[in-house]
Amino acid sequence: MASLLERFRTHVRAARLFPRPGTAVVAVSGGPDSIALLDLMQGVAAELGLALVVAHADHQIRADSGVVAAAVRQVAATHGLPFELGELELGPATSETAARAARQAWLRAVRRRRAARYVVLGHTRDDQVETILMRVLRGSAPAGLAAMAARARGGLVRPLLSFTKADVAAHAAHCRLPTHDDPANHDPRHLRSWVRTALLPLLESRLGPGLRDDVLRVGDAAALERRAWDGILEHLPELRLRRVADGFDVAREAVRRYDDAVAVVVLRAAARRAGLVLGIRAARAVVALAGRPSGRHLALGGGWTAEVAFDELRIRRGVADPTTAFVAMGERGDALFGGFRMTWAPASAPAALARHEWTTWIPGGDWEVRPPRRGDRLVPVGGVGHRPLRRLLMEARVPRSDRANYPVVTRGPTILWVPGVCRSADDLPEPGTPAVRLDVTKRSEPQADGRA
Secondary structure (H helix, E strand, O other): OOOHHHHHHHHHHHOOOOOOOEEEEEEOOOOHHHHHHHHHHHHHHHHHOEEEEEEEEEOOOOOOHHHHHHHHHHHHHHHOOOEEEEEOOOOOOOOHHHHHHHHHHHHHHHHHHHOOOEEEOOOOHHHHHHHHHHHHHOOOOHHHHHOOOOEEHHHEEOOOOOOOHHHHHHHHHHOOOOOOOOHHHHOOOOHHHHHHHHHHHHHHHHHOOOHHHHHHHHHHHHHHHHHHHHHHHHHOHHHOOEEEOOEEEEEHHHHHHOOHHHHHHHHHHHHHHOOOOOOHHHHHHHHHHOOOOOOOEEEEEOOEEEEEEOOEEEEEEOOOOOOOOEEOOOOOEEEEEOOEEEEEEEEEOOOOOOOOOOEEEEOOOOOEEEOOOOOOEEOEOOOOOOEEHHHHHHHOOOOHHHHOOOOEEEEOOEEEEEOOOEEEOOOOOOOOOEEEEEEEEEOOOOOOOOOO
């Protein structure tokens, strides 16, 4: 039989797990799986154009965890590789879930700091079986049973998913690799350890050694169904799915017209693209929200919110921080204001100014940008009488959640311009006179204003 390194090389190339060269952060716990993974990655790194970085997360749950960290550091030094140590200070009472979340957050930070293209994890075929069973026990929806992907969001790569722990342990033993066996891996107080040491042996004693293959077939079937729903999104033009930096939008009327079951799975598929795991119950709540008046919203947990915004459903992550005013300095500049980028430079004023554009001209001098204030009013260019800014934002179909941080250009107490919404009739420059040209774009939607 071919060596594990030869099989690993063939698998990595056939599956195109590392399609481009770059830095790869290899997560090494010190156990046989991750130590063998590092050795295997060393064997293929040069031919794939990969620069490896060893990353060890010391959860500091056990008193002797520093000994393992020191051993992994020595392994990195033996290979001549850079080493990253994360001292997470979690303590002995930390749950599996909390430890995993802290470790993943730290690995993301290492990836950013190292400008790495990949984060390489040592999950094996056995880990995949355990994951699928755990998700069954926890009532996961079908898409969740697809379990771990060999390539995933955030540059995650799991090149050992096609190999068993026995394969990997044999490689570590044959190569005399220094490994550490974490007692937590055999502690039945942890769910994964209980599944590994108690549940799986019990199931195999009753159903035979083919059980693991049967469980993996469940995962393969779920993955196929998930890919199918992801692909169906491309064939639903009426859904008007649009990705933005912090979430996605869909046409709420399309969601309302779908059968409830179809609407739920379509929303869940769209959410996956944005990095949101939307449970079935939450998806049903979003479908119900689609029938509510514009401005209604729903907290989805984890910092995510659904909002009805006129004819759209907006799913967003994070709440915008209050945006403070800034005073323009100099005759030209570039600044960020909430979700908007503003640039300004000297330019001659045109013959006329449009009311609703994302570019305008103002006479030079002091001006500032601030959020809307209660009672704001202005006279639109070409209009008669003062109009409430609140009403103008609503007529411009600015979602309610965006209004508190929308840019308003003022000089003293006078509103000069609300980008994309309304140019004021106040302080208009004379045609051909020196002025300041202001351009505004939405950072998350670079073509939302209709310009290239």
